[in-house]
Amino acid sequence: MSSQSKISDSKSVSKKSTSSANTVDITFPFANQSSIIRSVQFDEYYQDYLINETKNLFKQIFGTRKFIKYENKIAIISRFLYYILTSILGNQTLGEEYCEIIPIKNSTKTPPSKLTKIYGILFQIGFPQLTILFLNKLQKITKTSNNTKEIATKSTKSDTLKKFTHNQIPRLKTLLEKYIYAVHISLFYINGRYYEISKRILKNRYIFTRKLQKNEDKNKYEALGYIILFEIFIKLIKNSKSILSNVDEDEEKENNEGVPKQYNYLPEEEKNQRKCTLCLEFCKDISVTNCGHVFCWKCICEWCQKKNECPLCRQHIQLSQLYRIYNY
Structure with a gap:
C-alpha cells in the first residue's frame, strides 16, 4: 500500500507540475x-x-x-x-x-x-x-x-x-x-x-x-x-x-508686411494671379527671372541655391540674373 501510495503521489505531483507548467505566463521585460x-x-x-x-x-x-x-x-x-x-x-x-x-x-x-x-x-x-x-x-x-467689420461702429x-x-x-x-x-x-x-x-x-x-543582458534594463x-x-x-x-499678453501682434505685422490692404478685397482670380507659385502666398519683394516669371525674392533665391533653373519653364537662371520689381 505504501508503494502504491508513493506512486500515486508522484503521479499527482507530476500532473500538478505539468499543469502548472502549462498555465505559467511567459512574461517579457518592458523595453528601455x-x-x-x-x-x-x-x-x-x-x-x-x-x-x-x-x-x-x-x-x-x-x-x-x-x-x-x-x-x-x-x-x-x-x-x-x-x-x-x-x-x-x-x-x-x-x-x-x-x-x-x-x-x-x-x-x-x-x-x-x-x-x-x-x-x-x-x-x-x-x-x-x-x-x-x-x-x-x-x-x-x-x-x-x-x-470686414472694422467699419462697424458697435462691436x-x-x-x-x-x-x-x-x-x-x-x-x-x-x-x-x-x-x-x-x-x-x-x-x-x-x-x-x-x-x-x-x-x-x-x-x-x-x-x-x-x-536582457546585465544592467541593460536600468x-x-x-x-x-x-x-x-x-x-x-x-x-x-x-x-x-x-x-x-499679446505677443503675436509683432509676428502678424511681420507676416503681413508688404501685403497691401486692398489685396484682401480683390476677387479670387486676381488674388491667384498675384500669388507666388513657390509659396502660394502673396508675392512679397517681387522679383522676376530672365525668362519673365514672377516670384517672391526670398522664394526664388532659396530655389536657385538648390537648382539653377526656373521652377516653371526649366530655363537656366542664376542669382545674378534676378531683378527686383517695385510698385508692381
Missing part, C-alpha cells in the same frame, strides 16, 4: 528608453527614404509646380503608407524588428488589435497635422471677419469672441509645440513608458522579445527627464508675461 528611441530613429530614417522616393516619382510624373503644391500631403501619405506596409499588415516596423521590441496593451499585456493600431497611427500622424490645419483655418476665419459679442479667439490661437500653438510635447518627452525619459503621445492615449507599451535617462522639466519651468517663468 534607449531601445525605443533607437527604434523610432530607424523608422524615421526609412520613412524619410520613402518620402524622398515618393516625392521624386511625383515630381517626374506631375511636374514641379504640382509637387510644390502637394509636397506636405505627399509626406503625410508616405508616412501612412510606411505603417500600412508594416504595422497594420501584422508585421513589426523596421525599427521594432532591429531593436527586437513589439508593442502591447499595458492593461491586458497582449498585442494591440488592428483597429487599435489604426487609431494609433491616425493619432500619431494625422492628429497633429489636422490640429495645426484647424487652428490655421480658424485663425484666418476670425481674422477676415475682424477686417457685438460675436465680434469680441472672434477677436479673442484670433488672439489666443497663436498662444495655443506655442503651448502645444513647445510645452506640452516637452513635458510628455520628459515623462518618457523619467519612467520609460510612452514615447509618442498616441501611445500614451491608447496605453500601448513596448516589450523586448529577447533576454533607467539611464531619468536625470535628463528632470532636467527638461526644470528647463520648462524656467521658460514658463520667463515667458509668463508674453504668453498672457
Whole structure:
C-alpha cells in the first residue's frame, strides 16, 4: 500500500507540475528608453527614404509646380503608407524588428488589435497635422471677419469672441509645440513608458522579445527627464508675461508686411494671379527671372541655391540674373 501510495503521489505531483507548467505566463521585460528611441530613429530614417522616393516619382510624373503644391500631403501619405506596409499588415516596423521590441496593451499585456493600431497611427500622424490645419483655418476665419467689420461702429459679442479667439490661437500653438510635447518627452525619459503621445492615449507599451543582458534594463535617462522639466519651468517663468499678453501682434505685422490692404478685397482670380507659385502666398519683394516669371525674392533665391533653373519653364537662371520689381 505504501508503494502504491508513493506512486500515486508522484503521479499527482507530476500532473500538478505539468499543469502548472502549462498555465505559467511567459512574461517579457518592458523595453528601455534607449531601445525605443533607437527604434523610432530607424523608422524615421526609412520613412524619410520613402518620402524622398515618393516625392521624386511625383515630381517626374506631375511636374514641379504640382509637387510644390502637394509636397506636405505627399509626406503625410508616405508616412501612412510606411505603417500600412508594416504595422497594420501584422508585421513589426523596421525599427521594432532591429531593436527586437513589439508593442502591447499595458492593461491586458497582449498585442494591440488592428483597429487599435489604426487609431494609433491616425493619432500619431494625422492628429497633429489636422490640429495645426484647424487652428490655421480658424485663425484666418476670425481674422477676415475682424477686417470686414472694422467699419462697424458697435462691436457685438460675436465680434469680441472672434477677436479673442484670433488672439489666443497663436498662444495655443506655442503651448502645444513647445510645452506640452516637452513635458510628455520628459515623462518618457523619467519612467520609460510612452514615447509618442498616441501611445500614451491608447496605453500601448513596448516589450523586448529577447533576454536582457546585465544592467541593460536600468533607467539611464531619468536625470535628463528632470532636467527638461526644470528647463520648462524656467521658460514658463520667463515667458509668463508674453504668453498672457499679446505677443503675436509683432509676428502678424511681420507676416503681413508688404501685403497691401486692398489685396484682401480683390476677387479670387486676381488674388491667384498675384500669388507666388513657390509659396502660394502673396508675392512679397517681387522679383522676376530672365525668362519673365514672377516670384517672391526670398522664394526664388532659396530655389536657385538648390537648382539653377526656373521652377516653371526649366530655363537656366542664376542669382545674378534676378531683378527686383517695385510698385508692381
